[in-house]
Amino acid sequence: MGAGAKVSxxxxxxxxxxxxxxxxxxxxxxAWLTVRPDDPPRKPSExxxxxxxxxxxxxxxxxxxxxxxxITRRSTExxxxxxxxxxxxxxxxxxAAKKLQKAxxxxxxxxx
Numbered sequence: 001m002g003a004g005a006k007v008s009x010x011x012x013x014x015x016x017x018x019x020x021x022x023x024x025x026x027x028x029x030x031a032w033l034t035v036r037p038d039d040p041p042r043k044p045s046e047x048x049x050x051x052x053x054x055x056x057x058x059x060x061x062x063x064x065x066x067x068x069x070x071i072t073r074r075s076t077e078x079x080x081x082x083x084x085x086x087x088x089x090x091x092x093x094x095x096a097a098k099k100l101q102k103a104x105x106x107x108x109x110x111x112x
Contacts, residue, residue, distance in 0.1 A: 005089045017072040028064040
């Protein structure tokens with residue numbers, strides 16, 4: 001894959017990711033307000049914020065971030081296929097995949 005394909009994927013990710021992020025933020029805030037009558041704790045360091053509220057808000061925010069990332073990546077890949085008619089370039093390998101690759105290489109070099 002050429003550098004142009006990678007750049008176009010990044011641009012498409014931005015175009016898709018911005019609205020997905022906005023919708024996800026609103027959905028997480030609406031879910032919070034459905035369960036709790038108070039606004040979400042924006043600054044957990046403030047004295048009036050309870051630990052339980054801060055932890056639940058952090059968990060909900062984390063789930064929202066992961067879902068937004070997943071939706072953005074998958075939607076960008078679908079759009080890339082529809083526009084170009086070819087497979088999108090592979091993404092960056094995760095940390096776990098890098099560690100597995102490194103361990104595999106190490107095991108192969110010690111086996112020789």
